Amino acid sequence: MGELAPGTMTGPRGPKPRKRLSARNIMLYGTLIVAALYYLLPLYVMVVTSLKGMPEIRLGNVFAPPLEITFEPWVKAWSSACTGLTCEGLSSGFWNSVQILIPSVVVSIAIASVNGYALANWKFRGSEMFFTILLFGAFIPYQVMIYPIVIILRELGLFSSLGGLVLVHTIFGMPILTLLFRNYFASLPEELFKAARVDGAGFWGIFFKVMMPMSLPIFVVAIILQVTGIWNDFLFGVIYAGTQNYPMTVQLNNIVNSVQGVKEYNVNMAATILTGLVPLVVYFVSGKLFVRGIAAGAVKG
Amino acid sequence: MARSNRPPKLLRNLSAKIAAIPMIATAIVIFVGCTAWTVAHSFTGSRLLPKLNWVGTKQYDRLWDANRWLQSVENIVIYGVCSLIFSLVIGFLLAALLDQKIRFENTFRTIFLYPFALSFIVTGLVWQWVLNPEFGIEKIVQGWGFEGFAFAPLQNQDWVIYGVLIAGLWQGTGFVMCLMLAGLRGIDEDIWKAARVDGIPMWKTYIFIVIPMMKGVLITALVIIAAGIVKVYDLVVAQTGGGPGIASEVPAKYVYDYMFKNQNLGQGFAASTVMLLTVLIILIPWAYLEFGRRKRG
Numbered sequence: 119m120g121e122l123a124p125g126t127m128t129g130p131r132g133p134k135p136r137k138r139l140s141a142r143n144i145m146l147y148g149t150l151i152v153a154a155l156y157y158l159l160p161l162y163v164m165v166v167t168s169l170k171g172m173p174e175i176r177l178g179n180v181f182a183p184p185l186e187i188t189f190e191p192w193v194k195a196w197s198s199a200c201t202g203l204t205c206e207g208l209s210s211g212f213w214n215s216v217q218i219l220i221p222s223v224v225v226s227i228a229i230a231s232v233n234g235y236a237l238a239n240w241k242f243r244g245s246e247m248f249f250t251i252l253l254f255g256a257f258i259p260y261q262v263m264i265y266p267i268v269i270i271l272r273e274l275g276l277f278s279s280l281g282g283l284v285l286v287h288t289i290f291g292m293p294i295l296t297l298l299f300r301n302y303f304a305s306l307p308e309e310l311f312k313a314a315r316v317d318g319a320g321f322w323g324i325f326f327k328v329m330m331p332m333s334l335p336i337f338v339v340a341i342i343l344q345v346t347g348i349w350n351d352f353l354f355g356v357i358y359a360g361t362q363n364y365p366m367t368v369q370l371n372n373i374v375n376s377v378q379g380v381k382e383y384n385v386n387m388a389a390t391i392l393t394g395l396v397p398l399v400v401y402f403v404s405g406k407l408f409v410r411g412i413a414a415g416a417v418k419g
Numbered sequence: 420m421a422r423s424n425r426p427p428k429l430l431r432n433l434s435a436k437i438a439a440i441p442m443i444a445t446a447i448v449i450f451v452g453c454t455a456w457t458v459a460h461s462f463t464g465s466r467l468l469p470k471l472n473w474v475g476t477k478q479y480d481r482l483w484d485a486n487r488w489l490q491s492v493e494n495i496v497i498y499g500v501c502s503l504i505f506s507l508v509i510g511f512l513l514a515a516l517l518d519q520k521i522r523f524e525n526t527f528r529t530i531f532l533y534p535f536a537l538s539f540i541v542t543g544l545v546w547q548w549v550l551n552p553e554f555g556i557e558k559i560v561q562g563w564g565f566e567g568f569a570f571a572p573l574q575n576q577d578w579v580i581y582g583v584l585i586a587g588l589w590q591g592t593g594f595v596m597c598l599m600l601a602g603l604r605g606i607d608e609d610i611w612k613a614a615r616v617d618g619i620p621m622w623k624t625y626i627f628i629v630i631p632m633m634k635g636v637l638i639t640a641l642v643i644i645a646a647g648i649v650k651v652y653d654l655v656v657a658q659t660g661g662g663p664g665i666a667s668e669v670p671a672k673y674v675y676d677y678m679f680k681n682q683n684l685g686q687g688f689a690a691s692t693v694m695l696l697t698v699l700i701i702l703i704p705w706a707y708l709e710f711g712r713r714k715r716g
Binding site (some may be wrong): 146147149150153154156157158159160161163164167175176178179180181226229232233235236237240241242245248249251252254255257258259260261262263264265266267269270288289292296320321322346349350351352353357370371374375383386389390393394397398400401402405408409 | 555671
């Protein structure tokens with residue numbers, strides 16, 4: 119009944135058109151916008167403060183937009199802010215963090231992906247038990263394990279070094295990453311694995327030639343997870359890195375909470391933005407994958 | 420090829436076993452070994468260096484006599500209870516709002532979630548600045564004509580932990596919202612239709628039908644938030660440094676300070692063992708439920 123004869127229509131058909139400005143919509147969007155403002159406020163305050171000069175900060179309040187925009191605080195935060203020990207700014211911390219980040223991400227993902235692959239496709243007696251222990255380990259407070267790890271690293275000659283910190287990040291990233299890879303590999307069709315075995319491929323052959331090429335998305339998720347996690351780490355950096363290798367978060371805290379000298383709020387906020395920039399860029403660029411990465415962290419157990 | 424040619428049991432599937440060595444070593448040496456080591460040493464009188472001179476439960480007696488520890492525990496209880504309630508409620512409300520087929524859903528979600536990408540250090544420092552009484556919220560409201568307005572939680576011993584809570588919620592609620600949204604999206608559209616046909620108001624549908632259906636997501640969120648609360652450390656270090664006085668100390672900071680600053684290892688070990696026990700109290704019932712359900716299902 120595509121065309122109705124005129125007169126047979128008794129009323130309007132189809133869904134009732136919604137009014138754009140109904141009371142419900144005003145409430146709905148009003149609440150969401152207020153909430154969004156609350157979440158955006160600190161970001162706005164950081165940016166605004168970092169662009170002001172100190173006299174202007176002392177006169178005004180944190181929300182006032184800058185009258186005279188200056189980039190000096192940014193330059194100072196990067197190259198000459200003082201931590202109480204030295205006045206080299208955040209740049210050295212940035213490069214330390216990069217030096218920590220790259221090997222930690224590569225090593226932890228390499229090891230965890232092979233672990234997950236072994237757990238998914240090459241189960242052996244006891245493999246599930248070790249995996250369960252590993253997952254429970256993810257919930258043990260780090261404070262319980264930090265001191266014995268100091269002793270282990272000292273025995274290995276890795277305490278206060280980049281290598282030691284990379285090892286620690288690999289260890290503590292292992293539960294969640296292994297889970298991530300295990301679940302992903304287990305979800306791939308088993309026929310692929312069997313066919314490769316029939317063709318005579320072994321453990322490593324299947325991993326490199328069949329599994330890895332199919333797993334790009336999960337590797338990206340793992341990289342996002344690790345880059346943000348390791349960049350944001352403070353506790354391990356302050357304990358295991360040693361003064362000369364302090365990551366950016368530790369140096370940032372030392373700069374802002376340093377008790378010496380006059381507080382330069384604009385420099386502090388510029389330094390804070392600089393430190394948050396890497397994870398923020400990762401977040402905005404990766405979009406949905408970031409959500410998937412953290413959701414992967416959520417389905418533990 | 421005869422059966423006798425097969426390699427001995429231990430060597431079968433050898434590559435997989437070699438590949439799993441890092442995992443096995445981590446599980447045994449770090450998670451089991453180091454934890455046992457710390458628990459054992461919490462019964463010793465270790466000070467500058469770990470020693471095995473047993474002193475029974477003396478460290479625990481001292482721990483529960485220490486004002487700073489009691490303050491830390493009180494703080495983490497307040498922070499924990501508030502943080503659990505508020506992040507679950509706010510997270511759920513935001514998710515429910517986003518689930519109303521609204522425009523710009525992605526934009527709103529991006530805004531609510533971005534703080535989660537930032538570290539606790541950055542979070543703590545930003546909120547230290549926003550809550551600064553000389554330039555921050557207090558000054559602005561006073562500028563509007565409310566001269567007597569006082570809002571300086573970070574400078575007030577009774578309120579400082581709530582100042583930390585504001586920052587913690589800002590950082591973490593977006594994540595809870597994401598979990599909840601995934602839970603809401605998993606609910607069958609037909610349930611909503613049925614409820615609408617029966618004329619059940621929306622809020623009733625949420626409370627009596629939808630929330631009970633989301634039990635799995637809720638429990639997961641609960642466990643994740645709870646496990647995160649026990650670890651709170653960086654946020655306090657950055658935002659208040661434990662002050663004013665000892666008013667915003669937390670257990671994780673107690674452990675760190677006694678191990679690495681005050682050279683009183685025994686106290687640190689005892690405090691961290693108490694933290695471990697707390698986590699186990701949360702974790703064991705959950706694991707029991709979770710794995711029990713799986714076996715039955």
